[in-house]
Amino acid sequence: MAIKPLITLKNVTKEFRFGKEPMRILRDVSLEIQPEQFAILLGPSGSGKSTLLHTLLGLEHPTSGQIIIANERLDLKKPDDLARFRLSRIGIIYQKSDWIRSLTVLDNVAFPLAILGIRRKEREARAMALLKQFGMDQRAKFIPSELSGGQQQKVQIARALVNNPTILVADEPTGNLDTESAEKVMQTFKKLNEEKKLTIIMVTHNMEYVHYASQTIYVRDGKVLSGTGTFLS
Amino acid sequence: MKFGYTIYLAASSLRMRKLRSFLTIGGMAIGIGAIVFLVSLGFGLQALIVNRVTNVAAITVLDVSVGESTILKINEESLKSFRALPNVISVSSSISQSGQAVKGETATDIGLYGVQAQFLNIEGVVTNFGTAYTTDDEKSAIISTTSAELLGAKAPQDLIGQTVTMKIVLPDTGPVEQERSLVNTNASTTNTNSTNGNSNTNSNTSSSIKTKDVEVKVVGILPSDNSIAYMPLKIFTDAGITNFNLARVKLDTRDHLAAARSAIEAEGFQVDSVADTVGQIDRIFLIFQIVMFIFGLIAMLIASLGAFNTLTVSLLERTREVGIMKSLGTTSRHIYILFLSEALLIGVLGGISGLFVGVGFGELVNFIINRFAARLGGQPVDLFTIPPIFLAIIAGVIIIVGLITGLYPARRAAKINALDALRYE
Numbered sequence: 001m002a003i004k005p006l007i008t009l010k011n012v013t014k015e016f017r018f019g020k021e022p023m024r025i026l027r028d029v030s031l032e033i034q035p036e037q038f039a040i041l042l043g044p045s046g047s048g049k050s051t052l053l054h055t056l057l058g059l060e061h062p063t064s065g066q067i068i069i070a071n072e073r074l075d076l077k078k079p080d081d082l083a084r085f086r087l088s089r090i091g092i093i094y095q096k097s098d099w100i101r102s103l104t105v106l107d108n109v110a111f112p113l114a115i116l117g118i119r120r121k122e123r124e125a126r127a128m129a130l131l132k133q134f135g136m137d138q139r140a141k142f143i144p145s146e147l148s149g150g151q152q153q154k155v156q157i158a159r160a161l162v163n164n165p166t167i168l169v170a171d172e173p174t175g176n177l178d179t180e181s182a183e184k185v186m187q188t189f190k191k192l193n194e195e196k197k198l199t200i201i202m203v204t205h206n207m208e209y210v211h212y213a214s215q216t217i218y219v220r221d222g223k224v225l226s227g228t229g230t231f232l233s
Numbered sequence: 234m235k236f237g238y239t240i241y242l243a244a245s246s247l248r249m250r251k252l253r254s255f256l257t258i259g260g261m262a263i264g265i266g267a268i269v270f271l272v273s274l275g276f277g278l279q280a281l282i283v284n285r286v287t288n289v290a291a292i293t294v295l296d297v298s299v300g301e302s303t304i305l306k307i308n309e310e311s312l313k314s315f316r317a318l319p320n321v322i323s324v325s326s327s328i329s330q331s332g333q334a335v336k337g338e339t340a341t342d343i344g345l346y347g348v349q350a351q352f353l354n355i356e357g358v359v360t361n362f363g364t365a366y367t368t369d370d371e372k373s374a375i376i377s378t379t380s381a382e383l384l385g386a387k388a389p390q391d392l393i394g395q396t397v398t399m400k401i402v403l404p405d406t407g408p409v410e411q412e413r414s415l416v417n418t419n420a421s422t423t424n425t426n427s428t429n430g431n432s433n434t435n436s437n438t439s440s441s442i443k444t445k446d447v448e449v450k451v452v453g454i455l456p457s458d459n460s461i462a463y464m465p466l467k468i469f470t471d472a473g474i475t476n477f478n479l480a481r482v483k484l485d486t487r488d489h490l491a492a493a494r495s496a497i498e499a500e501g502f503q504v505d506s507v508a509d510t511v512g513q514i515d516r517i518f519l520i521f522q523i524v525m526f527i528f529g530l531i532a533m534l535i536a537s538l539g540a541f542n543t544l545t546v547s548l549l550e551r552t553r554e555v556g557i558m559k560s561l562g563t564t565s566r567h568i569y570i571l572f573l574s575e576a577l578l579i580g581v582l583g584g585i586s587g588l589f590v591g592v593g594f595g596e597l598v599n600f601i602i603n604r605f606a607a608r609l610g611g612q613p614v615d616l617f618t619i620p621p622i623f624l625a626i627i628a629g630v631i632i633i634v635g636l637i638t639g640l641y642p643a644r645r646a647a648k649i650n651a652l653d654a655l656r657y658e
Contacts, residue, residue, distance in 0.1 A: 059652050087562025098556065100557070101551075101554060102242075102245040102248065111561060115562050117238075
């Protein structure tokens with residue numbers, strides 16, 4: 001019996017309006033991602049892969065279609081409910097690190113826990129443990145903008161993991177990094193996928209990383225070319 | 234998100250932009266300070282003038298007279314009924330009669346007041362030479378500087394210790410006749426003079442009036458342009474005057490004035506009170522304070538616009554920050570509360586500093602004025618005073634202003650779309 005997919009998209013369409021002209025960015029996308037997969041969304045610039053990712057995150061509301069994650073219909077949820085859903089289920093990593101600039105590295109990593117209303121002592125302990133895991137504990141009292149790109153990306157991963165998500169979503173996480181730092185980030189993802197059994201969805205236009213993936217989803221002109229559950233060795 | 238964390242986040246944002254926060258909070262402080270300073274000047278002036286108009290003792294006193302009535306009388310019986318009213322501490326009575334003061338060959342018309350020694354302070358009798366009489370059994374008088382001059386004293390104080398004969402005009406039994414006889418006072422006193430001061434009991438003719446001669450020792454001089462003298466009330470009652478011109482009913486607190494007043498007025502008496510004058514002063518100063526408050530409010534408004542501007546600019550700068558907060562799971566409501574808290578924090582910090590600025594500046598001016606006053610020999614004054622209720626009002630104003638300046642930026646921040654914000658450069 002097939003395992004029930006963690007993420008299911010059914011006939012998802014997303015249209016944007018530029019002036020009077022509607023532009024269809026996602027065209028009838030259907031796909032499934034099983035638990036504990038390392039899925040890579042691959043495609044050239046402007047293919048719609050970022051929009052697909054944002055739709056998955058509930059940051060973009062689909063024009064039509066269904067989005068089901070862990071048995072919950074995201075396309076039916078209100079923005080604040082989606083925010084709560086992300087908080088409890090999903091860790092997010094962006095290409096460009098964004099921070100609450102008035103807070104230290106430690107406070108930034110602990111921020112998702114603060115949203116949940118967890119006490120300071122506990123959230124700082126959890127954030128510190130993660131920073132230590134990524135070798136960033138010495139930088140805990142720094143302001144994030146004082147760190148290098150690679151270091152910032154490590155802190156971003158720590159922040160994405162702090163509330164124990166089941167899904168880690170990364171949008172071009174290596175885009176701003178040198179090859180060495182990028183490779184380290186990819187290794188980290190691989191480890192998280194294999195050891196922590198995290199489901200990882202990563203968007204990239206770089207073919208080099210395909211070998212990390214257990215499922216590759218090609219996106220072009222708003223369509224998924226190779227459909228669900230394509231396994232590459 | 235817990236409230237404490239929201240405040241922490243708002244404070245950290247203010248701390249990060251130190252100069253801007255300082256200037257904005259400083260602007261608020263000046264605005265609130267201006268209100269506090271101007272309004273406390275209003276309160277201070279009011280207190281100053283009220284204190285000048287009346288002493289504290291007189292503020293709880295009702296002055297009872299018969300008014301226009303020719304039937305009503307204030308006598309021992311009515312005093313007794315006043316004493317029986319609730320919350321009445323004491324009732325004093327006074328008599329005013331016209332008369333003549335004679336010293337040797339010199340005589341002058343004089344207004345004579347009979348007041349008990351203990352109530353001289355309520356009357357506002359302050360001597361500039363000599364002392365006031367201290368007992369009611371004395372045959373003594375405090376006379377005005379004008380009377381002293383009219384009696385031929387080179388300097389008013391020369392008269393202290395000397396004896397003066399006071400001819401007290403005794404009221405007629407019929408009020409109509411009394412009025413008529415007063416018209417002829419000058420002519421008739423000359424007549425009665427010739428009877429060597431004994432009281433004239435002949436009341437058949439309207440042109441003659443009864444007088445009673447009393448020899449008194451001058452104990453004090455009070456400054457006045459009128460020819461008047463104060464003597465113990467007993468001198469008048471001993472002369473057979475049983476109706477008083479005025480009763481002073483002293484109550485325990487100002488709050489009980491109204492009840493006692495209506496009770497006495499119900500008996501037909503006319504009641505006046507220093508509190509009436511104070512009430513009028515209060516009304517005038519209320520307007521003054523409102524005007525001052527409006528001036529302060531204008532300063533406050535300008536400061537609020539500054540705060541509003543700061544918050545709006547700060548929001549634009551932090552658009553990406555709002556985006557990341559939302560994508561990490563912060564709800565719009567939390568973002569709203571966060572920005573509102575920041576506005577409130579600016580308001581509260583500015584407000585507290587403003588209170589210090591306003592009160593401090595007022596105290597400084599007080600200090601300087603009093604130094605000047607002391608040097609010039611004047612009395613110390615408090616030109617700036619702040620009643621606690623006003624502080625409560627200011628606290629309310631701070632919170633309302635904080636909320637109003639924060640509402641728009643907070644709403645805008647809450648409405649920001651996370652993705653748009655993350656694309657924002």
